[in-house]
Amino acid sequence: MGESFGRYRLGNDEEVMKYVTAANVACGFHAGDPIVMRNTVKLAKKYNVSVGAHPGFQDLRGFGRRMIEVTTEELFNDLIYQLGALDAFLKVEGLKMTHVSPHGKLDPLVSYEEEYTETYLEAIKEYNPELIIIAEEKSILYKKAKAFGFEVATVAYPDLKYDSKGDIVIERVKKAVNPIEVAQRAISIVKYHKIKTIEGNEIKIHGEMLCFHGDSPNAIEVLEVVR
Template sequence: MKHPRIDLNCDMGEGFGMWVIGDGVDEEILPMISSANIATGFHAGDPNIMHRIVRLAKTHGVRIGAHPGFRDLVGFGRRRIVAPADELVNDMIYQLGALREFARLNGLRIQHFKPHGALYMQVAVDEELSRTMIRALQQIEPTLLLMVMESSITYKVAKEMGQPVVREFYADRDYDTTGSIVFTRRVGRLDPDIVAQKVLKACVEGRVRTVDGDDIDIGFDSVCIHSDTPGALDIVKTTRALLDANGIQISPCSDFIE
C-alpha cells in the first residue's frame, strides 16, 4: 500500500453572515476529518463563523489551518486578481492573523496554511509569489505546514527553502496529465462511491485517472474534499468508511509530517 496513513482535510466556514456556500454541513463533516481549512474572510467567512468553526474543531480534536483567498466575496475567490506578489502575500498574512487570534482565544495553534481557489492555482504556477509567500510564513512561524500540490512550483520552492509541506490529493476534482487539478468555478453533484474508490485507488496504488483516461503517479499526504461540493457530506461519509474498512489510518498531518 502506497499510503497506509493520510490526513483528511476539508474546507470549512465558507459562508458570510446569513449566507452559506454549499449544503451547510460543516458540523456534520467535522467529526469525520482530521484537518479543517477555515475561510478567513476575503473569499468567504467572517469573525463569527471563524470563531464557531474553531470551537467546533477543538471539540472534535480536528487540527485547524488558515484558508486565505483573493479579496473576492462576490466570486467566492475563484476569479484571479492581478496584483504584485507582495500585495497578495500581505492579504494572505492579514487573513492568517485573523484566524490565529481566534485560535489563541480557544487555546489552539494553527497547524497549516492553504491558499484558496484561484489564489491556490496562481501560487502553484508563480515562482515569485511562491517565494514571497514562503519567506513571509518562515518569518512568522517556520513550522507552519504549507498545503500544496506535488506538481506545483510551490512544492519545489518550498522544498528548496526548507518549508515543511503537505502534498494534497483532491478527491472531488479532476486531474490532467501534469498531475495538476483541473480548475473549475462550479462543481456538479458527484457519485460518492466513485469518489471514494478514486481515493482508495490513490492510497493503495499511488495513481489517479486523468481526464484523458490515463493513469498517472500521484504523491500526497492529505486528501481534500470540499465542503461546498454538492453532496459533500455523503462524499466524506462514504470515503471515510471505505478508508477505514481498508485499514487506512486517518490522522492530522502534523502527526506525521516534519
C-alpha cells in the first residue's frame, strides 16, 4: 500500500484499509513519496491497521518488479534508508512498525540468494530486531530468519498464481482477477494448506498471513468477496 507517487494514483488505500488487519507500506524506492507515506500511515491509524515496511529496489519506472543488480553493501544501506523513512512517519503518528515484507523482485533475491538473505536480515536486525519477518515457508529467508532469532510469519498470496515449484508468478502490471477464484484459493490455503498451480497440479502451502495486492484493478471487489 502507499504506492502512489506525486500526481500518479495507484489503488484505493482507504477502501483497502477497511478490509485488512496489516498493511505493507512502500518506503519511497519502488513507489511512494513523503506525502503518500504520511497519508497512508494516517489511514492505518484511523482503521487500526498494523504497519510494516515494504522495501523494494530503487526502481520507480519498473515499480520494483524488475531485477536490479545491487551489491550487498548497497542492499544493506538501501534497507536501512527505507525502514528509517517509514518509521519516521509512524513515530510522528505514535505508531510502531510491526513487520517487514520485501516487494517485487527484491523478494526472490532476499528469499533465495543466501548472501543477500543474510544481508537483508542483518540490516533489519541492526535497525530493529523485534520486527516480524514475513516469508514464504519454503524459502531460505524463512529458515535464516528463525536462525537469526526473529519472529517469522509465513505468507501466501491468494490473488497471485503459483507454478509447480511453489514460486509466485510476478506480473509487471497487475490485471483484474476473478474474486470467486481468489476466495476459493484463500480458503484452500487456510483450511487445506494447498493451492492449485498454473500447471494444474496441487502443491502444499502455508500462510499465517494472506497477502492481497492493492494495485489490482478490482482489489476492493476481491477483498469484499474474500471477507
